[in-house]
Amino acid sequence: xxxxxNLHVRVGDKTILxxxxxxxxxGEVHAIMGPNGSGKSTLSHVLAGRAGYEVIEGSAxxxxxxxxxxxxxxRAHAGVFLGFQYPVEIPGVNNMYFLKAAINARRVANxxxxxxxxxxxxxxxxxxxxxxxxxxxxQRAVNEGFSGGEKKRNEIFQMAVLEPQLAxxxxxxxxxxxxxxxxVAEGVNALRDPDRAVILVTHxxxxxxxxxxxxxxxxxxxxxxxxxxxxxxxxxxxxxxxWLKEAAAT
Amino acid sequence: MPSSTEELQSHLxxxxxxxxxxxxxxxxxxxxxxxxxxxxxxxMKHEPDFLLEWRLEAYRHWLTQREPNxxxxxxxxxxxxxxxxxxAPKTQADGPKSLDEVDPKLLETYEKLGIPLExxxxxxGVAVDAVxxxxxxxxxxKDKLAKEGIIFCPFSEAVQEHxxxxxxYLGSVVPTTDNYxxxxxxxxxxxxxxxxxxxxxxxxxxxxTYFRINAANTGQFERTLIIxxxxxxxxxxxxCTAPQRDENQLHAAxxxxxxMEDAEIKYSTVQNxxxxxxxxxxGIYNFVTKRGDCRGDNSKISWTQVETGSAITWKYPSCLLxxxxxxxxxxxIAVTNHHQxxxxxxxxxxxxxxxxxxxxxxxxxxxxxxxxxxxxxxxxKNASSARNHTRCDSLLMGDRCGAHTYPYMEVKNPSAxxxxxxxxxxxxxxQLFYCQQRGISEEDAVSMIVNGFxxxxxxELPMEFAVEAQxxxxxxxxxxxx
Numbered sequence: 001x002x003x004x005x006n007l008h009v010r011v012g013d014k015t016i017l018x019x020x021x022x023x024x025x026x027g028e029v030h031a032i033m034g035p036n037g038s039g040k041s042t043l044s045h046v047l048a049g050r051a052g053y054e055v056i057e058g059s060a061x062x063x064x065x066x067x068x069x070x071x072x073x074x075r076a077h078a079g080v081f082l083g084f085q086y087p088v089e090i091p092g093v094n095n096m097y098f099l100k101a102a103i104n105a106r107r108v109a110n111x112x113x114x115x116x117x118x119x120x121x122x123x124x125x126x127x128x129x130x131x132x133x134x135x136x137x138x139q140r141a142v143n144e145g146f147s148g149g150e151k152k153r154n155e156i157f158q159m160a161v162l163e164p165q166l167a168x169x170x171x172x173x174x175x176x177x178x179x180x181x182x183x184v185a186e187g188v189n190a191l192r193d194p195d196r197a198v199i200l201v202t203h204x205x206x207x208x209x210x211x212x213x214x215x216x217x218x219x220x221x222x223x224x225x226x227x228x229x230x231x232x233x234x235x236x237x238x239x240x241x242x243w244l245k246e247a248a249a250t
Numbered sequence: 251m252p253s254s255t256e257e258l259q260s261h262l263x264x265x266x267x268x269x270x271x272x273x274x275x276x277x278x279x280x281x282x283x284x285x286x287x288x289x290x291x292x293x294m295k296h297e298p299d300f301l302l303e304w305r306l307e308a309y310r311h312w313l314t315q316r317e318p319n320x321x322x323x324x325x326x327x328x329x330x331x332x333x334x335x336x337x338a339p340k341t342q343a344d345g346p347k348s349l350d351e352v353d354p355k356l357l358e359t360y361e362k363l364g365i366p367l368e369x370x371x372x373x374x375g376v377a378v379d380a381v382x383x384x385x386x387x388x389x390x391x392k393d394k395l396a397k398e399g400i401i402f403c404p405f406s407e408a409v410q411e412h413x414x415x416x417x418x419y420l421g422s423v424v425p426t427t428d429n430y431x432x433x434x435x436x437x438x439x440x441x442x443x444x445x446x447x448x449x450x451x452x453x454x455x456x457x458x459t460y461f462r463i464n465a466a467n468t469g470q471f472e473r474t475l476i477i478x479x480x481x482x483x484x485x486x487x488x489x490c491t492a493p494q495r496d497e498n499q500l501h502a503a504x505x506x507x508x509x510m511e512d513a514e515i516k517y518s519t520v521q522n523x524x525x526x527x528x529x530x531x532x533g534i535y536n537f538v539t540k541r542g543d544c545r546g547d548n549s550k551i552s553w554t555q556v557e558t559g560s561a562i563t564w565k566y567p568s569c570l571l572x573x574x575x576x577x578x579x580x581x582x583i584a585v586t587n588h589h590q591x592x593x594x595x596x597x598x599x600x601x602x603x604x605x606x607x608x609x610x611x612x613x614x615x616x617x618x619x620x621x622x623x624x625x626x627x628x629x630x631k632n633a634s635s636a637r638n639h640t641r642c643d644s645l646l647m648g649d650r651c652g653a654h655t656y657p658y659m660e661v662k663n664p665s666a667x668x669x670x671x672x673x674x675x676x677x678x679x680x681q682l683f684y685c686q687q688r689g690i691s692e693e694d695a696v697s698m699i700v701n702g703f704x705x706x707x708x709x710e711l712p713m714e715f716a717v718e719a720q721x722x723x724x725x726x727x728x729x730x731x732x
Contacts, residue, residue, distance in 0.1 A: 048687050051679065076689035088684040091675075092702025101698065102688035109689070141702065158688065 001026050001197050002047075002067075002166055007058035009039075009046050009222075016042045018222035019058065024166070027194040031208055031233060032201045034219030035241040040201045041085060043219070044170040047199075048082040049075050062166065076102075077109035081164030085171040087151040090142040095154070096124060098142045099161055106162065127160040131187035149180035156187040167191070168199045173207040185210030205237035218244055279336040285309065288437055291336045295406050295440075298413050301420075308426035308436030315430045321564055321593040322622045322654060325535065328500055335438045335471075362721060391455065400453055401446035405473050408444035415446060419477055423506035423543045423570070431502040431537040431564075435471045439504070442473035447482040447513075456712050457486045472503040478513035480546060485516040487712060501560075502537045511546030511573065516554070518711055519567075520719055523559035528617070530589025533561025540567035541597075544576035544605075552579035553596065554710040556719045558726040561590055566624065568597035571605035571636075578607040581707045583719075585726050586619030586651070595625035595656075600633040600666065609640040612704045615651035616727055626658040629666035636666040644674040645703050647696075647727065675703075697724035 002024040009017035016039045024030055034040050046053050047060065049072035060067040067075065090098065104114040115123070128135055133153050143151050152172055159167055169188070173181055188198065188211050200211060208216070208230060216232040217224045218241075225244055226232065236244070279287060288309055292302040317328075395402050401412060409416050426436040447453055478484055488505075501523070507515050517540075526533025536559075542551035553567040569578030580596035598607035607627065615621040627638045644653035655672050677699055685695035701708070701720050708716045 048683075050683050072683060072686035073689050073691050076687055082687050084684065084687075086680075088678070088680050090681055090684070090699055090702060092705045093698055098685075098688070098690075098698070101690050101694065102685075105689040105691065105694070162688070 001063060003059075003061045005059045005061075007043075007046070007060060008056045009042060010054045010056050011042070011052060015056070016053075016222055017046070020219075020222070020224060022217065022224065024197045024199060026165070026197055027192075028215065029192065029198045029200065029211065029213045031213040031216045031230075032199060032219055032224075033203070033205070033216060033233060033236060036203070038219040039222040040203075040219055041170055042222075044082060044168050044199075044201050047075075047168055048072060048080060073105070074109075076162075077106045079165030081159050081162055081167045083152075083155040083159060083167065083169035083172050085174060087143050087146075087155050089144045089146075091144050093142050095140055095142050096121070096138050099124065099158060102158070103162060124161055128157055130190055131156045131160050132183045133157045148175040149177070149183075152176055152180065152184055153187070156184055156191075160187065160191055163196075165195065166197050166199070168201065170201045171203065172200070173202055173204060178206075181207065182210055205233045208233045220244060279334050281334045282331050283309075283333070283335055283438065287335050291438060291440065294336065295409070297409055300413075300417055301409060304421065304426065305437050308433045309438075311427045312430065312433035312437055315433060317430050321624070322620065322656075323562055323564065323591050323593050325562060328535070330434075333500060336440065359725070362725060394454060398451050398454060399448040400451060401444065402457055403444055405439075405442040405444050405475065408475075412444075412446070415477065416444075416475070419475055419506070419508055421506075423508060423541050424504050424539050429539060432504050432539040435473065435502045435504045435539070439471040439473040442475075442503070443488075444474075445476040445484060445486060447476075447478045447484045449479040450481040451479075452482065453484040457484065470501045472501075474503070474505040475508075476506070476515060476517070477508045478510060478515050478549075480511040480513060482510075483514045485518070485712060487518045487520075487715060489520040489522065499533075500535050500537070503539070505538070505540040505567075507540075507542035507551055509542065509544050509546065509549035509551050509576075512548045513546060514550040514552075515542060516552050517542070517567075518715065519553075519555040519557070520711075520715065520722070521555065521557045521559050521563075522722060524561075525559050525588065525590050526561040528588045530561070530618075533590070534559065535562045536560040536565065537562075538565040538567075540565065541570065542568070542578070543570045544573050544578060544602075546576070547573040547602070548575045549573050550577040550579075552577075552581070552710070554579075554581040554707065555594075556583045556585075556707070556711070556722070557592060557594060558585040558722055560592075563590075563592040563594050565592075565594045566596055568599065569607065570599050570601065571607065571633075572601045573605075574602040575604045575606075576602055577605070579710075580607075580609045580611070580625075581710045582611045583614070583704045583707045583723070584612070584621055584623075585614045585723060586616070586621045587726055588617040588619060590617075590619045591622075592620070593622040593624055595623045597626040597628070598638055599626075599628045599630070600636040600638070601630045603632065603634050603636070605633055605636045607636075607638045609638070609642075610706050611640075611642045612707055613642070613644045613653050614647070614700060614703070614723075614727070615644065615653050616647035618650045620652045620654070622654045622656065624656045624658075626660070627668050628659075629661040629663050629668065631662040633663045634665045636663065638666075638668045640668075640670045642670075642672040643703065644672075645700070646674065646676045693724070693728060696727060700724065700727060 004020050004022040007017055007020040032040055055068055100120050107114055137150060143154060172184060213230055216228055216230055218226045285306060288305050292305060424432050426433055476486060509515050523534040523536060544551055551569050557563055571578050578598050584592045584594050586592050596609055609625055611623045613621040613623055623642045629636050642655050646653055653674055657670050659668050661668060681699055682692055682695050686692060700723055711719055
C-alpha cells in the first residue's frame with residue numbers, strides 16, 4: 001500500500017530525514033518510535049503533504065501512485081488520514097458541518113454521490129459511539145474549547161467517519177491520561193481492518209500495550225536504525241533510546 | 251475549478267473595467283460647487299423653498315469646516331471643485347438589450363454569488379423594459395405596501411408627495427452641521443430612498459428586492475430617511491452583493507432612521523463598491539453618516555453591515571438611545587483586501603434609562619489592507635442601569651495587513667455597565683492544512699473558516715441574503731492565503 005524508498009527531506013537548510021525505507025501493507029499496524037527530534041513528525045507531515053518540507057531524494061508510492069506529487073486534499077481523497085499531534089481549533093465551524101464537508105469532498109472526488117444530512121448524522125452518531133465520543137461534542141465548533149483528551153478522541157472519531165485506507169497517527173497518545181489512552185486505543189483497535197493500514201508514531205511504548213503493532217521501527221537522526229516485532233518496543237522501554245545509539249556505534 | 255483564484259480575480263477586475271463608462275450626457279453640470287449649483291439641483295428637482303434653504307444652510311456650514319482627519323486612513327486629497335454635482339438620471343437605452351449581450355464573466359460572478367436568475371438582468375444593466383419580471387414584481391410590491399399605508403419611494407418623489415414629512419424629519423437625526431461629509435451631502439444630495447411605516451403596522455416584507463432592482467444610479471450623494479411610527483416594524487436592506495461600479499470616486503451618503511415608541515427598525519447593508527485594483531489604484535471613497543434615533547420608549551434599531559468593497563470606508567452607523575428601555579444593535583463584518591482601508595464602527599449614545607446596546611464587530615484583513623474598528627459607547631448621566639456589551643474580533647490573513655481597535659467609553663452614570671471584549675487571530679497555515687488533510691480544498695477551507703468567524707453577524711441578515719453575503723466574502727478573499 002505504501003512504499004517509501006530512500007526518502008531524504010529538508011526543512012530550510014536542515015536535513016531531517018536521511019534515507020527512510022519503509023513498506024506498509026494493507027491490514028498491518030506499524031509503530032514508529034524514536035527520541036525527540038528523530039524525524040517522526042516530519043515523516044508524518046511529509047506523507048500527508050504539509051507545505052514547508054522539501055524532498056531532496058527518494059520516493060513514496062501509495063497505491064501505486066507517486067504520493068509526493070499529490071496535493072494534501074488529493075491524498076485525503078485517496079484515503080490518507082493524519083491524526084494530528086496538536087489538533088487545530090476552527091472557531092465557529094460546527095464539528096458535524098466540517099466533517100460532512102470533508103466526507104462529501106472525498107465522495108465527490110471518488111465519483112460517489114454526496115451523503116445527505118440525515119444519512120450523515122446517523123452514521124456520525126454510530127461512529128461517535130464506537131470511539132466513545134460524547135455526542136455533545138458533535139455540535140460544538142471544531143476542537144474549540146475541547147480538552148486534550150477530547151481533541152484526540154475527536155481525531156479518532158474523524159478517522160472512523162472518513163474510513164481511510166492509510167491512517168497515520170502522530171503522537172496520538174501524547175498528553176493523554178491512562179483512561180483516555182485506553183479509550184483512544186479501543187477506538188483504533190475497533191478500526192483495525194484487513195484493508196486498512198495504520199502507522200502509529202509514538203515516543204512511548206505504553207500506547208503499544210493497548211494497540212499491538214505488527215512491526216516496530218526505531219527512528220534516529222532521520223533513519224530507521226532498527227526494525228522488529230513488538231518485543232523491540234519492550235526492549236526500548238527497558239533500555240532507553242541511548243541503548244540504540246550505543247548499539248549503532250558498535 | 252482549477253486555478254480559479256487568478257482567473258476569478260481577473261474576472262472581477264474585468265467586470266469593473268466594463269463598468270466604467272464615461273459618456274457625458276447633456277444634462278450634466280460642469281464640475282464645481284457653489285450656491286448656483288445647489289440652486290440648479292433644487293430647481294431641476296422642483297423642490298419646495300424650504301428644502302433649497304436647508305441645502306444652502308448646509309453648504310454655508312460646509313464651507314466653514316475641514317475634512318476630518320482623526321480616522322486612521324491614508325486619503326489622497328479630494329478636489330471638491332473637480333466633481334460634477336448633478337447629472338440627469340441615466341436612461342438605459344444604450345445598455346445591453348438582453349442577457350445575451352452581457353459580459354458572460356459578469357454573469358458568472360452573479361452565479362457564484364447565488365443571485366436569483368430573475369434579478370441578474372436588472373443588475374447587469376439590461377434596460378428594464380426588457381426585464382418583464384422585475385417590473386411586475388415591483389408593481390406587486392407597491393400595491394401590497396400601499397394597502398398597509400406604507401410609503402416607500404425615491405426620496406425626490408417623497409419631497410413632491412409628502413413634503414410635510416420631509417420637513418419634519420429631514421435632518422432631525424443627522425443635522426446639516428453634523429460633520430463635513432454630512433454637510434456636503436445635505437447640500438448636494440440628488441436622491442435616495444424614503445420609507446414611512448404608519449403606527450402599528452408591521453411591514454409585510456423585507457424592503458429589499460424591490461430596492462435592489464430599482465435603486466441603480468441613485469448617485470454618489472444618497473439620502474435615505476426611514477420613519478417608523480409607534481409600534482411599527484420594518485426591515486430594510488440596502489445594497490447588493492453584486493459588484494457595483496460607479497465612475498464617481500467620492501461617495502458621501504447620509505441615512506437617518508427614526509423609531510418612535512415600541513417601533514423597531516432593522517437596517518441591513520451589503521456594500522460591494524469597487525475597491526480599486528490589487529495595487530490600490532482607483533476604488534470608491536465611501537464616507538457615510540448613518541444614524542438611528544430611538545426616539546420613543548422601548549424602541550429598537552439594529553444595524554447589520556457586510557462591508558467588502560470601497561477603497562476607503564469611513565462609516566459609523568450609530569444609535570441615539572433616547573427612549574427609556576430602547577435598544578441599539580450593531581453587527582458588522584468588514585473585509586479589507588489588497589490596499590483597502592476601512593475605519594468603521596459605531597456610536598451607541600445611551601440617554602434614556604435602562605437602555606441596552608450590543609456591538610459585534612468582525613474585521614477581516616488580507617493583503618496589505620488596514621482594518622480599523624472605532625467605537626464609542628456613551629452612558630449619559632440619566633442613563634441609569636444602561637448596559638453595553640461590545641465584542642470586537644479581528645482576523646488576519648497573511649502578515650502584511652493590519653487590524654486596530656479603538657474603543658472609546660464615556661460613562662457618566664454610575665449604575666451603567668459597559669463590557670468590552672476583543673480578540674485578534676490569524677488564519678493559520680495549520681488551520682488550512684488541517685482542513686486540506688481532511689479533503690477540503692484550500693478555497694473551501696478559507697471560506698469555511700471566515701464564515702465560522704462571522705457566523706454571529708450572518709445570523710442577523712435576512713435569510714436569502716445571508717447566503718449571498720457568505721459567497722461574497724469568499725469571493726473577496728480568494729487567493730489571500732498561500
